[in-house]
Amino acid sequence: MLDSSAQTDRIAEILTAHRGLDGPLLPILHAIQAEFGHLPQVAIPQIAAALTLSKAEVHGVISFYHDFREAPAGRHVIKLCRAESCQTMGADAVAGRIKAALGIDWHETTPDGRVTLEPVFCLGLCACGPAAMVDGRLVGRCDETLVAEVSE
Amino acid sequence: MKIYIPLDSVAVALGADALVAALEAEADRRGVAVQIIRNGSRGMVWLEPLVEVVSDAGRLGFGPLTLADVPGLFGDLGAHPKALGLVEDLPWMKGQTRLTFARVGVIDPLSLDDYRAHGGFVGLDRAKAMSKAQIVAEVTDSGLRGRGGAGFPTGIKWKTVSEAAGDQKYIVCNADEGDSATFADRMLMEGDPFCLIEGMAIAGLACGATKGYVYLRSEYPVAIRIMNDAVRIAREAGVLGPHFDMEIRVGAGAYVCGEETSLLNSLEGKRGVVRAKPPLPALQGFMGRPTVVNNVISLASVPVIMEKGAAHYKDFGLGRSRGTIPLQIAGNVRFGGLYECAFGLTLGEIVNQIGGGTASGRPVKAVQVGGPLGAWFPPSLFDTPFGYEEFAGKDGLIGHAGLTIADDSTDMLAMARFAMEFCAIESCGKCTPCRVGAVRGVETIDRLARGDTSAIPILTDLCNTMKLGSLCALGGFTPYPVMSALTHFPDDFARSKEAAV
Numbered sequence: 331m332l333d334s335s336a337q338t339d340r341i342a343e344i345l346t347a348h349r350g351l352d353g354p355l356l357p358i359l360h361a362i363q364a365e366f367g368h369l370p371q372v373a374i375p376q377i378a379a380a381l382t383l384s385k386a387e388v389h390g391v392i393s394f395y396h397d398f399r400e401a402p403a404g405r406h407v408i409k410l411c412r413a414e415s416c417q418t419m420g421a422d423a424v425a426g427r428i429k430a431a432l433g434i435d436w437h438e439t440t441p442d443g444r445v446t447l448e449p450v451f452c453l454g455l456c457a458c459g460p461a462a463m464v465d466g467r468l469v470g471r472c473d474e475t476l477v478a479e480v481s482e
Numbered sequence: 483m484k485i486y487i488p489l490d491s492v493a494v495a496l497g498a499d500a501l502v503a504a505l506e507a508e509a510d511r512r513g514v515a516v517q518i519i520r521n522g523s524r525g526m527v528w529l530e531p532l533v534e535v536v537s538d539a540g541r542l543g544f545g546p547l548t549l550a551d552v553p554g555l556f557g558d559l560g561a562h563p564k565a566l567g568l569v570e571d572l573p574w575m576k577g578q579t580r581l582t583f584a585r586v587g588v589i590d591p592l593s594l595d596d597y598r599a600h601g602g603f604v605g606l607d608r609a610k611a612m613s614k615a616q617i618v619a620e621v622t623d624s625g626l627r628g629r630g631g632a633g634f635p636t637g638i639k640w641k642t643v644s645e646a647a648g649d650q651k652y653i654v655c656n657a658d659e660g661d662s663a664t665f666a667d668r669m670l671m672e673g674d675p676f677c678l679i680e681g682m683a684i685a686g687l688a689c690g691a692t693k694g695y696v697y698l699r700s701e702y703p704v705a706i707r708i709m710n711d712a713v714r715i716a717r718e719a720g721v722l723g724p725h726f727d728m729e730i731r732v733g734a735g736a737y738v739c740g741e742e743t744s745l746l747n748s749l750e751g752k753r754g755v756v757r758a759k760p761p762l763p764a765l766q767g768f769m770g771r772p773t774v775v776n777n778v779i780s781l782a783s784v785p786v787i788m789e790k791g792a793a794h795y796k797d798f799g800l801g802r803s804r805g806t807i808p809l810q811i812a813g814n815v816r817f818g819g820l821y822e823c824a825f826g827l828t829l830g831e832i833v834n835q836i837g838g839g840t841a842s843g844r845p846v847k848a849v850q851v852g853g854p855l856g857a858w859f860p861p862s863l864f865d866t867p868f869g870y871e872e873f874a875g876k877d878g879l880i881g882h883a884g885l886t887i888a889d890d891s892t893d894m895l896a897m898a899r900f901a902m903e904f905c906a907i908e909s910c911g912k913c914t915p916c917r918v919g920a921v922r923g924v925e926t927i928d929r930l931a932r933g934d935t936s937a938i939p940i941l942t943d944l945c946n947t948m949k950l951g952s953l954c955a956l957g958g959f960t961p962y963p964v965m966s967a968l969t970h971f972p973d974d975f976a977r978s979k980e981a982a983v
Binding site: 394395398419459471 | 491492494495496527528530659660661662663664665668700701702703704729731732733734735736737748749750751752753754755768769810811812813814815818819841850854884886887888889892897900904908910
């Protein structure tokens with residue numbers, strides 16, 4: 331974990347690296363989240379100042395998009411597709427069993443901080459559903475055995 | 483020994499990366515030199531991971547391949563339990579007319595030499611020798627219509643941008659393929675990225691645009707990687723440069739950003755809120771400048787149109803639906819995947835003959851055509867030919883040509899409720915019919931689920947309001963899945979109060 335001044339320095343580097351882009355806010359937010367795992371609160375005034383936006387505008391953009399998180403996720407993230415094609419292959423039932431096994435609902439993290447469960451609407455794996463993404467890795471025809479993959 | 487193993491997301495999701503490692507280890511152990519090429523997918527998802535071994539006769543297919551099948555690839559190939567024969571001779575491949583997807587699965591996606599050897603850049607070279615108006619005319623004459631769903635003639639959109647005044651114009655590729663049952667954009671970008679780059683470069687020539695953007699959804703990590711690599715390679719080779727350059731921009735999980743004006747706001751770094759039209763993006767698009775916003779498949783169909791001529795492309799199809807369409811057959815289906823053919827097959831032919839019916843073996847109950855905003859079609863409408871007007875005539879749409887097949891265990895009330903729930907989650911919030919209507923829609927369908935049939939006229943009225951009053955297709959088309967479910971499957975909505983408790 332970086333201390334706050336190191337964090338501020340790193341965010342400044344990211345902001346500099348994106349100078350010159352047209353409409354740079356999403357690439358900047360993605361880069362900061364890739365670096366820290368979430369968007370730290372200290373980043374918001376820094377971004378706002380660099381892009382001559384208000385803090386409210388930056389916050390508004392962050393809160394609009396499902397991908398951006400303002401608090402760290404669990405050590406593992408399971409994303410399960412909830413869209414129609416996966417539903418026709420039993421995605422709802424699989425999600426129900428995974429929720430029961432983890433003891434959490436959508437958008438929640440297990441109390442030990444191990445797993446966060448997120449819905450996703452389509453991974454483009456619609457002919458081999460139910461589909462999932464576990465820590466960035468794609469899984470086709472998944473079932474509740476996914477849970478074992480994130481055991482520690 | 484030369485072996486192809488797809489890098490396509492589907493193959494990877496079904497274990498292709500582990501196969502590569504196992505093949506390399508096995509080859510090493512046997513002291514055999516193996517060249518592994520990561521290709522795109524042929525589109526036969528039920529056979530993935532589909533591994534191809536190059537032989538004197540052609541490329542021999544093996545699939546779906548498991549780790550246990552790997553050692554057998556070093557023995558008698560004809561006797562391999564997963565042997566499929568020559569891939570090109572498989573019925574799924576032979577039945578297709580692959581124009582846009584001609585190279586996908588065939589070539590190494592990141593090899594410019596492969597791309598050129600298979601007709602790449604012929605269209606761009608021809609376009610360079612033409613005037614802007616001639617390129618626009620060629621695309622217009624081909625009959626190509628927007629493959630993202632709206633079906634607007636591509637050439638007319640280009641003409642507007644081409645003739646618009648402006649010192650800076652843009653080509654924006656909408657690669658925010660968020661509809662369930664669609665994956666053609668993903669497969670094209672992963673399997674033949676230079677084709678999209680070539681299409682965008684031609685669009686740039688036609689419109690006088692020097693900058694392009696691909697707005698690519700974050701849910702497609704493989705496509706993001708391949709497209710970024712392809713842009714870098716194309717830039718190093720001088721295909722992209724000061725005359726026309728492009729950037730890959732990654733979305734952030736908002737479905738509504740597939741709507742073109744919302745996409746433009748997102749690309750500018752704003753909330754992905756829909757813009758009122760007019761002004762058209764063609765006149766005031768990205769950063770207020772004239773902008774072409776086209777779907778991946780629209781742009782990727784341009785190189786073959788320029789290569790073979792408008793007449794060749796236009797010869798395929800029916801009515802006002804010209805050329806080919808990459809069908810994406812998905813959901814509960816036996817033979818799912820991507821099948822490119824001329825417009826005009828009936829829905830029944832697609833579902834039963836090409837798709838082979840359901841994966842579960844149970845009867846087909848309904849097929850949703852065109853993604854989460856498309857109508858559910860019952861088997862009684864399976865004689866509908868696949869075309870824009872033909873589906874509109876049956877209160878449906880072809881959208882991006884994705885088909886979700888559902889078996890008879892599917893509860894259509896639950897699917898209708900999901901359509902409203904999805905709209906409520908994904909609404910950008912700008913217009914009231916969508917923002918509030920979707921929430922009320924969920925509540926009203928819940929009343930029906932409790933056996934309150936007096937909610938049916940309310941739901942119908944609500945859908946009418948959303949359809950006519952919403953600013954974009956999210957609120958405007960959510961009534962399609964809802965009303966088609968209600969119209970064609972009334973039994974699923976007639977819950978008795980006792981049973982519903």
